[in-house]
Amino acid sequence: xxxxxxxxxxxxxxxxxxxxxxxxxxxxxxxxxxxxxxxxxxxxxxxxxxxxxxxxxxxxxxxxxxxxxxxxxxxxxxxxxxxxxxxxxxxxxxxxxxxxxxxxxxxxxxxxxxxxxxxxxxxxxxxxxxxxxxxxxxxxxxxxxxxxxxxxxxxxxxxxxxxxxxxxxxxxxxxxxxxxxxxxxxxxxxxxxxxxxxxxxxxxxxxxxxxxxxxxxxxxxxxxxxxxxxxxxxxxxxxxxxxxxxxxxxxxxxxxxxxxxxxxxxxxxxxxxxxxxxxxxxxxxxxxxxxxxxxxxxxxxxxxxxxxxxxxxxxxxxxxxxxxxxxx
Amino acid sequence: xxxxxxxxxxxxxxxxxxxxxxxxxxxxxxxxxxxxxxxxxxxxxxxxxxxxxxxxxxxxxxxxxxxxxxxxxxxxxxxxxxxxxxxxxxxxxxxxxxxxxxxxxxxxxxxxxxxxxxxxxxxxxxxxxxxxxxxxxxxxxxxxxxxxxxxxxxxxxxxxxxxxxxxxxxxxxxxxxxxxxxxxxxxxxxxxxxxxxxxxxxxxxxxxxxxxxxxxxxxxxxxxxxxxxxxxxxxxxxxxxxxxxxxxxxxxxxxxxxxxxxxxxxxxxxxxxxxxxxxxxxxxxxxxxxxxxxxxxxxxxxxxxxxxxxx
Numbered sequence: 001x002x003x004x005x006x007x008x009x010x011x012x013x014x015x016x017x018x019x020x021x022x023x024x025x026x027x028x029x030x031x032x033x034x035x036x037x038x039x040x041x042x043x044x045x046x047x048x049x050x051x052x053x054x055x056x057x058x059x060x061x062x063x064x065x066x067x068x069x070x071x072x073x074x075x076x077x078x079x080x081x082x083x084x085x086x087x088x089x090x091x092x093x094x095x096x097x098x099x100x101x102x103x104x105x106x107x108x109x110x111x112x113x114x115x116x117x118x119x120x121x122x123x124x125x126x127x128x129x130x131x132x133x134x135x136x137x138x139x140x141x142x143x144x145x146x147x148x149x150x151x152x153x154x155x156x157x158x159x160x161x162x163x164x165x166x167x168x169x170x171x172x173x174x175x176x177x178x179x180x181x182x183x184x185x186x187x188x189x190x191x192x193x194x195x196x197x198x199x200x201x202x203x204x205x206x207x208x209x210x211x212x213x214x215x216x217x218x219x220x221x222x223x224x225x226x227x228x229x230x231x232x233x234x235x236x237x238x239x240x241x242x243x244x245x246x247x248x249x250x251x252x253x254x255x256x257x258x259x260x261x262x263x264x265x266x267x268x269x270x271x272x273x274x275x276x277x278x279x280x281x282x283x284x285x286x287x288x289x290x291x292x293x294x295x296x297x298x299x300x301x302x303x304x305x306x307x308x309x310x311x312x313x314x315x316x317x318x319x320x321x322x323x324x325x326x327x328x
Numbered sequence: 329x330x331x332x333x334x335x336x337x338x339x340x341x342x343x344x345x346x347x348x349x350x351x352x353x354x355x356x357x358x359x360x361x362x363x364x365x366x367x368x369x370x371x372x373x374x375x376x377x378x379x380x381x382x383x384x385x386x387x388x389x390x391x392x393x394x395x396x397x398x399x400x401x402x403x404x405x406x407x408x409x410x411x412x413x414x415x416x417x418x419x420x421x422x423x424x425x426x427x428x429x430x431x432x433x434x435x436x437x438x439x440x441x442x443x444x445x446x447x448x449x450x451x452x453x454x455x456x457x458x459x460x461x462x463x464x465x466x467x468x469x470x471x472x473x474x475x476x477x478x479x480x481x482x483x484x485x486x487x488x489x490x491x492x493x494x495x496x497x498x499x500x501x502x503x504x505x506x507x508x509x510x511x512x513x514x515x516x517x518x519x520x521x522x523x524x525x526x527x528x529x530x531x532x533x534x535x536x537x538x539x540x541x542x543x544x545x546x547x548x549x550x551x552x553x554x555x556x557x558x559x560x561x562x563x564x565x566x567x568x569x570x571x572x573x574x575x576x577x578x579x580x581x582x583x584x585x586x587x588x589x590x591x592x593x594x595x596x597x598x599x600x601x602x603x604x605x606x607x608x609x610x611x612x613x614x615x616x617x618x619x620x621x622x623x624x625x626x627x628x629x630x631x632x633x634x635x636x637x638x639x
Contacts, residue, residue, distance in 0.1 A: 008419040009426070015416050016433045019514060023436070025459050026448045042462040145345035154338035160346070167353050169627065171571050173595050174620045177602050177613050178359035179352065184370055198352035201345040231337060260441040262574050267603055278443040282578055285447045292451050299444040310439040314432055321522045 023303075030296035031106040037292050048105040053079060054097050064091075066098060107293065111301065114294040118287070120301070122273070123280035130195045130276060131258040137200040138254045139247060145201070146209035147235050151221065168203040172263065180267055194268040195276065199258065205250045208320075212246040213239055249320040252313050259306060277302055364613040381614035391615065393589055394597040398570060400497035401593060404505045405569045409512055410561060416513075417520035418550070431521070434514035442511065446578035449507045450475065453579075475500045475579060478587035498590035504575055512568065516561050523557030524550065559634045566630075567623055571595050594619055 025044060029037065032046040041047065052061040067076040073095050079088040115121070148154070149161055179198060180189070188194045216239060224234045240247070262278040269275060275283070281302050288294050310317070364381055367374030385391050416434070420427055437445065452459045453474035461471035477484070480495020481502050497505065527550065535545050573595045577584055584600075585592030592600075594615065602612030 005423060008422050012416065012419050012423070012426075012430050015412075015513075016430055019434050019437060019510065021459075022445065022448050022452060022510070025452065029451070037457050040457075042457055042459060141345040141348065144341045148338045148341035152338040152341070154335065157338075160342070163354075164349065167349065167357065169567075169624075170353075170357055171567065171620060171623060173571060173573075173598055174360055174616045175353060175356035177598075177609055177616060178356035178363055180602075181363065181368070181370065181609065182352075182356060182359070198348070201348035203349065203353075206345060256439055260443075262441070262443050263599070266577075267599075278441055281441075281443050281447070285443075285450075285578060292454075292457055295447055295451060299447050302444045303440045306439050306441070307436060310436070311432070314435070318428075318431060318435075318518065321518055 026296045026299055029293060030110055030300050031108060032110075032293050033105070033107050034291060034293045045104060046106055047102045049100070049102050051077070052099050052101050053077065053093060054099065055093070057097070061099075061101075064098065069095075110293045110297040114284075114288075114297040115301070117294065118280060118284045119272075120277075120280065120284075120298070123275055123277045126274060127259060127277040130192065131255055133196055134199045134258045135251050135254045137196075138202045138205050139251055141201040142205035142209050142250065143235070143240065143247070145206045146213050147239060149206070149210045150213035151234075151239075152231075164203045164206065168207070176263065176267060183268060189268055190270050190274065192274065195265055195274075202254055202257075205254055208246060208250045208253075209243070212243045216242060245316060246320065248313065249316055252309065252317060255309070256306060360613045360616060363610050364617055366610055368610040368613075370607065370609065377610075381611050382618075384611065385614060385618065390589070390592070390597060391594075394585075394592045394594045397497070397501060397590065397592055398572070398594045400501055401505060401508065401572055402566060402569045404497065404502070405508050405512075406562065406565050408505075409509050409516055409565055410558065412509070413513055413516035413520050413561070414554070414558075416517045417524055418546070420517070420521050421524045431518060434517050436514065437511050438515045442574040443578060445511060446507070446575045449503075449510075449575075450579040453503050473499060474503045475591075476587055478590050498587070500580065500587055501591045504572070504579065504591055507575055507579070508569065508572060512565060516565065519561055520554065520557055523554045527553045555637060556634070559630055563627055563630050566626055570619060570623055573599065 028044045028046055032041065033048060036046075036048060039049070041049070051064050051066050053064045054061055062079050063081075064077040064079045067078060067090070070076050070092050074092050075095050075098055077091050077093055077098065078086050079091060081087050149157065183189050183194045183198075186193075188197070220238055220242075221234055224238055229237065260278065261276075262282070265276045265279050266282070269279065272283075281298060284298055285295055288298075362373075365378060366376055420430055451457065455461060455471060455473060455476060458474070460474060464471060477499035479498060480490070480492070481499055482494060482496040483490045483492075484499060496502075531549050531553070532545055535549060540548070572593050576591055576593050576596045577599075580586055580591040585596055598612050598615040598619070601608050601615060
């Protein structure tokens, strides 16, 4: 039994390693110096390889670069200060005073450099704006519709519901082109409208909330109606407060979907001013394709907000997989 | 008896979502059929051309190449992802300590954006500065071309004697396959875990009393009882794999879909036709609908199969 457990941990650990290694390498590479990357330092440790001069022999090292050997067991070197500025050039020193050393060094400046290279601040603001508005509206339209589907009787209910569900299965590429034409005729291409309005309602959210609203006991609603609570009152005072967890999950899913969407904004937006993060990042990757460290830094700060959100909300998200209709 | 008054209330609650979904989902879906039957420029409809676009598809080598590439993706990604995620979910189900930790770790690739991870994996596969060749170097294997290699993986494995048609996906496409499996594995594992947790423990206990071993239990209890989850995972993975776009757009080329068109997938081809230089929106619509009907028939086929094999 114990051996079995250990075996399970080994397999799971290896899989975990496979899942996490790309991120670990991304972080490591994001703080490397591009020079070292190009020299072939492609492992996980951001080190700098350089020559050092111990002039006084007291262990205080000055960074230098060996230019060429000089007669009499000596070397010609240049000496640099911390900012890579030459402070002495073509100096002849005894070879014994020069050492070659690898030292770990983190280039956090890569982050600032990547951030400034293209207007990432602007991209972030655009994304937060678009995703924020969409998610709030998606929850509002979704709650209202789910409330109707779950707790009301009306003609055509089944039909509309199945229409919704079947449209959920239609892949985005199918409606991408006609949407582009539609938005063109509305004059919305290249505006925030194109990114927001079509996504103000989400079938998946409606589906998720409907499952939750259906599960609430009818007695609650009977009691509320005896107390003179209106239909909207019941939604506002009973349904929503009792469904906070599922609403939070639905909001997180909608937010992740909106934040990560790429093909839609890529097609609908031309203006650099309106680029969302994913589109901006893709342009950046084409522009800076040889600057590995900067690309990794940009990927890191693009991924970070969602990973943090997920880590905070993961208990909620995982619970929803077990309890809701997300599984088969 | 008083006739019940027509109650407009429910429709008012439904209205906001309904308007958005009809205008921005139903109308475009219907419109996509219309667009594919007309010469259509961005400014409006031109001549009715009937099935001309579909006929053109039949003889368009790039279309068939993209279909083949997409098929390779599906054939490799779906079974591998399914098997791996079921195995990992099984192990996860057997432990209690650290389960939440592993679940979180596995799920992280799912919440990160495809754009960002594509950039990371593109560099991982880079010939000179990438992690893959670095790791191969550590165990003494010659560097590989990865995303720049147009030769098929079977050709690379078994030598040039393998004919081109049997060469399999190019190593470039195989690199995309690895990334795509990695990205979706966590989601599938979590779904499987939820499915496994619904199997009552008593079945296993009864089987133990009857002297069943580990493998018998897995094949006779776990596999049949988790089959609804399998069908769901199978369907979702197939649908999403058919729609692969971002990783191709970001990782391959230039030109995108390279080397030698071996990574051009159908949704990228659609994008190129619709929004590239030719701006052939109606041809792109026809491609989109072909994708749709393939996905639809696969879904229906799986539904039918599921009904047959239901426990």
